[in-house]
Amino acid sequence: MKIxxxxxxxxxxxxxxxxxxxxxxxxxxxxxxxxKGELLKLGYPxxxxxxxxxxxxxxxxxxxxxxxxxxxxxxxxxxxxxxxxRGWLRSGILVQAGSRG
Amino acid sequence: MTFSFAIPVLxxxxxSAPFSRSAALVxxxxxxxxxxxxxxxxxxxxxxxxxxxxxxxxxxxxxCNMACAYCGFRSARASATHMDYAxxxxxxxxxxxxxRRRNKETLNVHFFGGEPLCAFDxxxxxxxxxxxxxxxxxxxxxxxxxxxxxLTDEQTRFVGDxxxxxxxxxxxxxxxxNRNRRLKGRGRSFDTVARTARAxxxxxxxxxxxxxxxxxxxxxxxxxxxxxxREFRPLAVSWEVxxxxxxxxxxxxxxxxxxxFARGFVASRRILEQEGIRAxxxxxxxxxxxxxxxxxGQDALVVTPEGRVNACYLPEEExxxxxxxxxxxxxxPGSGLTLLAGARQRVFRHVRTxxxxxxxxxxxxxxxxxxxxxxxxxxxxRDSDFCIQTRIITACSLxxxxxxxxxxxxxLADRAALENLACQPSxxxxxxx
Numbered sequence: 001m002k003i004x005x006x007x008x009x010x011x012x013x014x015x016x017x018x019x020x021x022x023x024x025x026x027x028x029x030x031x032x033x034x035x036k037g038e039l040l041k042l043g044y045p046x047x048x049x050x051x052x053x054x055x056x057x058x059x060x061x062x063x064x065x066x067x068x069x070x071x072x073x074x075x076x077x078x079x080x081x082x083x084x085x086r087g088w089l090r091s092g093i094l095v096q097a098g099s100r101g
Numbered sequence: 102m103t104f105s106f107a108i109p110v111l112x113x114x115x116x117s118a119p120f121s122r123s124a125a126l127v128x129x130x131x132x133x134x135x136x137x138x139x140x141x142x143x144x145x146x147x148x149x150x151x152x153x154x155x156x157x158x159x160x161x162x163x164x165c166n167m168a169c170a171y172c173g174f175r176s177a178r179a180s181a182t183h184m185d186y187a188x189x190x191x192x193x194x195x196x197x198x199x200x201r202r203r204n205k206e207t208l209n210v211h212f213f214g215g216e217p218l219c220a221f222d223x224x225x226x227x228x229x230x231x232x233x234x235x236x237x238x239x240x241x242x243x244x245x246x247x248x249x250x251x252l253t254d255e256q257t258r259f260v261g262d263x264x265x266x267x268x269x270x271x272x273x274x275x276x277x278x279n280r281n282r283r284l285k286g287r288g289r290s291f292d293t294v295a296r297t298a299r300a301x302x303x304x305x306x307x308x309x310x311x312x313x314x315x316x317x318x319x320x321x322x323x324x325x326x327x328x329x330x331r332e333f334r335p336l337a338v339s340w341e342v343x344x345x346x347x348x349x350x351x352x353x354x355x356x357x358x359x360x361x362f363a364r365g366f367v368a369s370r371r372i373l374e375q376e377g378i379r380a381x382x383x384x385x386x387x388x389x390x391x392x393x394x395x396x397x398g399q400d401a402l403v404v405t406p407e408g409r410v411n412a413c414y415l416p417e418e419e420x421x422x423x424x425x426x427x428x429x430x431x432x433x434p435g436s437g438l439t440l441l442a443g444a445r446q447r448v449f450r451h452v453r454t455x456x457x458x459x460x461x462x463x464x465x466x467x468x469x470x471x472x473x474x475x476x477x478x479x480x481x482x483r484d485s486d487f488c489i490q491t492r493i494i495t496a497c498s499l500x501x502x503x504x505x506x507x508x509x510x511x512x513l514a515d516r517a518a519l520e521n522l523a524c525q526p527s528x529x530x531x532x533x534x
Contacts, residue, residue: 044232045233047232048232048233051225052225055255065186068187068190068230069229069233
């Protein structure tokens with residue numbers, strides 16, 4: 001297990017909220033907040049969304065890979081990506097890019 | 102007492118019985134009384150009826166970002182084709198289905214190149230697809246990658262997070278790494294690769310450093326072992342000797358003297374083992390006897406960027422040069438895996454046919470070495486440099502098991518004794534003189 005020291009999705013207009021980290025485990029990604037503990041346990045395909053948005057800023061870099069990983073068509077893949085981002089923004093795990101001050 | 106082999110060691114005889122995992126150091130009179138014991142009759146002499154792969158190998162690309170002076174993969178001329186995402190997914194899907202049907206626990210996927218991470222996007226797709234399929238099928242995923250370590254920080258972080266074993270090609274000190282393992286365009290690779298090694302060493306992946314030894318570096322193996330241990334804390338250090346190529350000769354790189362290499366390896370092993378690090382020479386004695394040196398002959402399936410399924414990860418031109426055909430099937434996203442009739446059996450036949458190894462005491466440990474580059478059909482390899490260094494290292498390993506360390510020192514210091522040990526026409530107990 002390893003907590004990434006500097007995680008953070010870039011450029012899809014979101015970034016990681018302060019004090020959030022994650023651990024890659026067998027089949028899952030667990031998202032933590034310092035002091036509060038585990039916030040999310042992501043299975044697939046959401047775990048792949050999490051990993052891909054930590055490295056890629058453009059939808060065009062994410063969707064073709066995620067479509068194959070998730071066995072989804074492009075439209076469903078986009079819907080999955082946007083649904084994940086909306087949900088994680090709502091729960092405060094992600095914040096609007098630039099809002100961290 | 103029954104033994105298979107008798108090895109002359111400084112006036113005594115080292116007897117070895119690989120199938121009962123025993124050894125003894127005896128005088129000549131005892132050696133003459135020893136009876137011969139060969140392999141048990143059921144020791145993997147034919148291909149299992151059903152395919153049972155040791156692992157699935159994926160070659161995302163043959164392309165490489167480096168231009169190593171001794172590269173046997175000819176990276177400069179390698180195809181830059183990247184595997185389709187759909188093919189990578191189909192490969193791990195086939196494996197997951199196979200593992201589920203065979204009640205296997207582990208989904209074992211290895212990545213080879215070129216430099217596999219030159220097709221980083223393919224690796225991402227394959228790893229995440231495999232993790233998803235493993236979760237759906239109740240399997241434990243296990244990922245291994247062979248890499249040159251010239252990676253971005255993001256790639257290194259991904260490998261550290263998702264891979265269980267990393268075989269990192271790293272020739273050691275800057276004067277060797279920068280000379281032997283250059284970037285395309287002749288840039289130096291040491292700083293980046295050392296940074297990768299340090300980053301991976303801090304993570305949970307098992308780090309194995311793989312160093313190629315040349316005539317110039319062989320005398321530094323012991324010193325570099327201490328340095329590897331201190332700087333990178335790997336799980337293992339694997340020492341390989343330079344395999345001469347036209348490019349390596351042009352670069353002025355020569356293989357080490359096999360006697361010097363054997364001495365260097367034994368010295369390295371002592372240093373690394375003190376630190377709890379495994380020293381690996383791929384042809385060395387193992388706890389169990391083996392009939393093949395490598396995954397070939399263990400049903401490993403290696404999928405190329407174009408969808409061919411091979412028994413070996415080496416480039417096709419290498420086998421063709423040796424008169425071999427190691428393609429065993431084809432994989433497509435639509436149809437899955439199709440095996441060629443008789444191809445597996447052909448590979449097994451090649452693996453077990455080692456006419457020049459039958460009287461060698463390393464027959465069931467080194468098992469003939471690389472089936473393509475060393476013991477391809479009809480090639481007489483007796484007393485090759487590979488055989489010489491392998492026999493010395495194997496004999497030292499047997500003596501190590503017998504706690505005869507002072508005899509190892511005495512032997513390694515005596516060139517005539519080493520030559521006598523390494524160049525016998527037969528080691529069979531019944532024929533040794």
